Amino acid sequence: MKKLLYVLVAVIIAVSCFTVAVSADDGRTLTVVSVTEKSITFKYTGAKAGDNNWVGVYTKDASVTPDAQSETSSFYVYLADGDGEYTIEFDKCLYTRDNKDTYAPGSFWRNVENPVLADKQENYKLLWLGGASWYETLAQAALPAASQGGGDNPSTSDGALAVAIVAAAAAGAVVLAKKKH
Structure with missing residues (x-):
């Protein structure tokens, strides 16, 4: 017994x-802690002051380059310096079409009208962007496949x-x- x-x-x-963790060459880490139908929780380490740090939810095939000066994330949050953890609650993100972006650490935003992932979560990834252009990819992490049973349980x-x-x-x-x- x-x-x-x-x-x-x-x-x-x-x-x-x-967890699903990805580490960058410069010591940054981005870790997916949990994913539900309504939110994504992640941890990060190594956000440097002045690096314009933010994490967005992108389709897994999305590519963002510093030259493009644009991107299309579904949801995003600006990171505080150092290490931290955020939960992006999709329905609590401010819609960029209706609000002026503040660029404030801890502010949550969405570029999609409906505050949900439009496809299976394994078809998305997190990209940590920043740098002088705001669009350098600093780290990334794939979202895991959904667990059987659905609901709001972490995957x-x-x-x-x-x-x-x-x-x-x-x-x-x-x-x-x-x-x-």
Whole structure:
């Protein structure tokens, strides 16, 4: 019974710690923490003062270059300097057509009329943009595939579940090995 409890705890820890992280060459990191039908939560590290830091939600095939001087994100937020975490709640983002952009850290915006992702979440990514042009790609992170069952539960992928199962099996093996000696 104790072994089963250890395995269960290992599975819960492994699944609850699921993240998708991407690190840039200069130490910046962008980590997708959770995705629901109504929001995306992410963490970031390394936002430097004066770098015009912001993160946008883009289709996975979108490409933004400093020369273009334009982009089309669905949603975006300006980052505070340093490290932080934001939840982009789609229906709480100000619509750019109806409001003047303030460029203030922590302000949430949308370029789409309907405050929802128009396609499956795995068809989107986060792009951290900034620099002198405002359009240099500083880091990016893909959104994971939606979990089965829908709703507002954070998403996990089959890969995260496989990691959880392996972690649980390893925890069980450790418990068994300790009992044999």
